[in-house]
């Protein structure tokens with residue numbers, strides 16, 4: 001009972017597209033997927049000719065497909081971009097070192113220059129060492145905050161004009177949900193943006209060419225193209241909160257495939273009353289990175305690590321910023337609250 | 344459709360199972376399995392295959408692979424390199440030499 005491709009009507013269909021319900025053969029699927037990313041890029045005016053663009057590469061499925069498609073579209077449609085790969089080494093033995101090997105193979109397969117920046121050289125700490133100090137709670141907070149800045153620092157070193165990341169439709173829908181569940185209005189407004197302008201010193205503009213690409217299609221694209229990607233879960237407990245949002249969305253998607261895009265559209269169309277107070281973005285008085293507080297999140301986390309008070313950057317200890325900047329000692333009570341939990 | 348063959352037992356079905364995208368981690372990291380399903384009166388379908396996999400191959404955290412009597416949402420199934428959604432999903436009847444692939448999309452990118 002093979003189903004014929006609804007586009008060329010000649011070959012056997014290999015997948016049913018979640019977005020459109022169309023049944024397509026391999027070749028028609030590749031073309032449709034690639035040209036949709038191209039239309040996303042054109043409609044969002046994501047790049048300008050002559051720009052140097054870093055592809056954030058983790059070795060996973062999304063960034064591997066992104067690198068492949070960006071290289072292909074840059075040639076097919078003459079974007080005139082100079083592409084390179086930018087990877088972050090978090091210092092997680094048995095996880096990141098393996099996935100970085102995948103990135104190194106990708107570098108050869110796609111013939112793109114590769115730059116790897118590490119937490120160790122940027123912050124003086126590997127994730128292994130951080131987990132040793134703080135345990136398996138809040139480690140994803142450290143990793144997420146550090147990665148965001150690490151990409152910017154790497155991009156500055158490479159003097160690129162822009163970073164593109166492999167965030168797909170499923171990721172963005174998850175983030176919309178998580179921000180709703182947390183009541184984080186500022187992030188909710190930002191998270192559906194397909195690109196961000198430079199928000200200040202040290203922040204490189206970013207964009208998400210796979211914003212409307214379904215995870216199912218990304219995985220099948222990689223599978224049918226036999227792309228080389230790495231898939232293992234991080235050895236340090238997965239981000240549990242995101243995990244729940246993810247499971248919930250996947251359950252919805254199995255009943256109604258358009259659920260993913262629908263959630264994104266809901267996020268895009270939210271408008272916030274003028275009277276809602278939004279955090280004012282300034283810059284960190286220590287490192288200059290964008291921050292709505294006196295110290296940026298990374299500097300607070302780092303200060304906490306270096307002082308043996310890992311909870312310093314977790315939660316909202318804004319009152320302490322002034323003390324830390326002026327090197328005043330913390331009270332005993334303040335220190336006690338910020339120490340790692342004793343088991 | 345082939346004519347029904349009375350109450351004869353059908354021959355055993357030899358198939359290849361593949362796990363990828365991180366799903367192999369639930370199977371001792373083994374990506375490819377050659378298996379033979381014993382002959383039975385009714386033809387094997389994917390629904391029965393999932394029960395068989397759970398009993399005979401799945402090593403850990405079954406909740407990451409099955410949900411109810413189907414695969415967990417987020418696991419893609421390919422039957423002879425075609426999306427199972429085109430092939431009848433759980434009702435697809437296995438043929439000798441079929442290749443069934445399970446790919447997890449739940450792992451980071």
Ligand SMILES: [Zn+2]
Pocket residue numbers: 005006007008009010011024025026027028029
């Ligand atoms: Zn076709």
Ligand SMILES: [Zn+2]
Pocket residue numbers: 284285286287288289295296297298299
């Ligand atoms: Zn800072």
